[in-house]
Each structure stands twice: as structure tokens, then as C-alpha cells.
Amino acid sequence: MITGAGSGIGRALAQRLSRLGSPVAIADIDEAGLEKTAASLSGPVLRRVLDVRDATDQLRFAGEVRAWLPDKLAAVFNNAGVAVASSVRDAVPEDDDWLIDINFRGVVNGTRAFLPILLEQDEGVIVNTSSVFGLVGMPYQSAYCASKFAVRGFTDALRQELRGTGVRAVNVHPGGVTTNIARNARVRKDPEGLGRTKEQMAAQFEAVTLTSPDKAAEIIHRGVERGKARILVGPDAYMFDALARVAPTHYYWVIERLQARLRARQKETAG
Numbered sequence: 553m554i555t556g557a558g559s560g561i562g563r564a565l566a567q568r569l570s571r572l573g574s575p576v577a578i579a580d581i582d583e584a585g586l587e588k589t590a591a592s593l594s595g596p597v598l599r600r601v602l603d604v605r606d607a608t609d610q611l612r613f614a615g616e617v618r619a620w621l622p623d624k625l626a627a628v629f630n631n632a633g634v635a636v637a638s639s640v641r642d643a644v645p646e647d648d649d650w651l652i653d654i655n656f657r658g659v660v661n662g663t664r665a666f667l668p669i670l671l672e673q674d675e676g677v678i679v680n681t682s683s684v685f686g687l688v689g690m691p692y693q694s695a696y697c698a699s700k701f702a703v704r705g706f707t708d709a710l711r712q713e714l715r716g717t718g719v720r721a722v723n724v725h726p727g728g729v730t731t732n733i734a735r736n737a738r739v740r741k742d743p744e745g746l747g748r749t750k751e752q753m754a755a756q757f758e759a760v761t762l763t764s765p766d767k768a769a770e771i772i773h774r775g776v777e778r779g780k781a782r783i784l785v786g787p788d789a790y791m792f793d794a795l796a797r798v799a800p801t802h803y804y805w806v807i808e809r810l811q812a813r814l815r816a817r818q819k820e821t822a823g
């Protein structure tokens with residue numbers, strides 16, 4: 553089962569798992585995106601328009617998935633997520649709540665809805681998508697970082713509770729992946745005061761991404777198969793993780809310089 557399967561990493565995961573012969577239950581709030589994903593799959597697929605914020609509907613969906621599956625439920629990918637770019641000072645509470653309801657509460661809802669199925673089987677994996685922004689704090693990403701740190705804490709706590717059962721809980725920390733996340737973000741104004749449009753900011757984000765959705769899906773799938781508890785996606789994710797450990801209060805000094813270099817490289821290529 554994969555949420556947020558109408559685009560990006562979720563779609564690539566559905567395509568990979570389906571290609572490898574697994575039936576996939578895919579959910580997304582975006583019906584058109586979901587249809588496009590479903591059309592790209594050749595194996596059995598259960599598609600479901602779902603808002604991950606709706607705990608009752610997640611529970612209903614879990615029942616549908618269980619009834620539909622010919623065999624055990626192998627994995628639950630709570631992957632759906634959104635972004636907001638804003639300074640803390642100018643934050644619009646409604647935008648931050650929207651993000652936290654999807655990125656954090658959506659993961660909690662999905663975990664609670666599907667966990668009983670896995671526990672009953674005494675087998676399976678809950679795979680929750682955090683981010684490298686669940687490892688370090690980044691300027692103008694306060695709500696996003698808070699939601700992704702929350703996913704990490706929630707999933708780590710769950711992992712300890714599951715000791716002694718056949719069920720596992722996994723945190724995924726992607727670095728930059730070339731998806732629609734920045735284009736789907738809520739941005740009221742350029743938080744850095746540079747007057748950039750949302751389109752320009754999305755292009756800058758894409759210029760510093762190092763991993764394709766297909767590659768991300770491969771890394772996540774292989775990590776789950778290998779029994780990892782936390783999966784870092786992309787070379788930048790390893791860098792963020794190392795920096796957070798060796799320079800827990802000064803990592804941004806390095807990240808800022810790296811970002812400036814990547815942006816300059818993008819300008820050179822564009823020019």
C-alpha cells in the first residue's frame with residue numbers, strides 16, 4: 553500500500569513493486585495523478601482517492617486493502633507529503649496546519665489504520681517517509697522540518713514497541729529528489745526576499761536535487777528488503793546525516809556553501 557502514489561516517489565515505488573510482481577494498492581488525493589499511475593502499471597492494482605488527513609477513511613481503506621489482497625500485506629508506505637516555504641515570522645498558521653496534518657498526522661493515521669493488519673499477520677513493514685529535513689533544521693522550512701522530525705520520532709518510538717513482533721517500522725530520509733514537491737508547495741512570497749516566483753524557486757530546488765524518483769524507489773525498496781531501520785536516499789542524504797552528527801550546531805554553515813555552489817552551477821548551465 554502506497555499513499556501519495558499519484559506523483560513522484562510514490563508513483564515510482566508503485567511502478568517498481570508492480571513490475572516486480574507485487575499487487576499494489578495506491579492512494580492519493582489527486583485523482584488524475586492516481587489514474588496516470590494506475591495506467592502505467594501492468595499488474596493487479598487497487599486505486600483509491602484518499603485524503604491521508606481523514607483517519608476514518610484511512611481505516612475504511614485498510615479494510616478494503618485487506619479484503620482485496622490475495623495474500624499478506626507486505627508493506628505500508630506512508631509517503632504522501634507536501635511543502636510550505638515561509639519564514640517563521642511570516643508563517644501563515646493555516647498553511648503550517650495544512651502541512652502538519654498531511655505530513656505528520658497523515659502518517660499517524662496510516663500507521664494506526666494498517667498496523668492491526670500487520671500485527672495480526674505478525675509480519676510486514678510500516679515505511680514512513682521523513683526527510684533529510686527530519687535530520688537537520690533548514691531556514692524557511694520550519695513547519696516541514698517540524699513535521700519530518702515528528703515522523704522520525706513517531707516511527708522510532710513505534711519501532712521499539714514492535715520489538716518481539718514480526719512487524720518492523722522504518723524511517724525514510726530522502727535528500728533532494730526530482731519530483732513535483734516544490735511545484736505543489738504553498739508559497740505566499742519569496743521567504744528570502746529575492747522576489748522569486750514559485751516557479752523560479754521550484755526550478756532552483758530541482759537544480760540541487762541529485763536523485764530521480766526511480767532511483768529513490770530502488771533505494772527505498774532495497775533498504776526495506778535488507779531490513780534497514782532507517783533509509784537514507786541519495787548522496788546528499790548521507791552528507792546531511794554526517795553533518796548533523798559531526799557539527800550538530802554548525803551544519804548549516806557547510807550546507808549554505810554547497811547550495812550556493814550548486815545554484816551557481818545551475819546558472820552557468822542555464823546561461
Ligand SMILES: NC(=O)c1ccc[n+]([C@@H]2O[C@H](COP(=O)([O-])OP(=O)(O)OC[C@H]3O[C@@H](n4cnc5c(N)ncnc54)[C@H](O)[C@@H]3O)[C@@H](O)[C@H]2O)c1
Nearest residue numbers: 556558559560561581603604632633683728729731732733
Ligand atoms: N522530493 C524530495 O526532494 C523529497 C525529499 C525528502 C522527502 N520527501 C518526501 O517524499 C514524499 C513524497 O513526495 P514527492 O517528492 O514524491 O512529492 P510529489 O509532490 O511528487 O508527490 C506527493 C504526492 O502526495 C499527494 N498528496 C498530497 N496531499 C495529500 C493528501 N492529503 N492525501 C493523499 N495524498 C496527498 C500529492 O497529490 C502527490 O501525488 C513526501 O512525504 C515528501 O515530503 C521528498
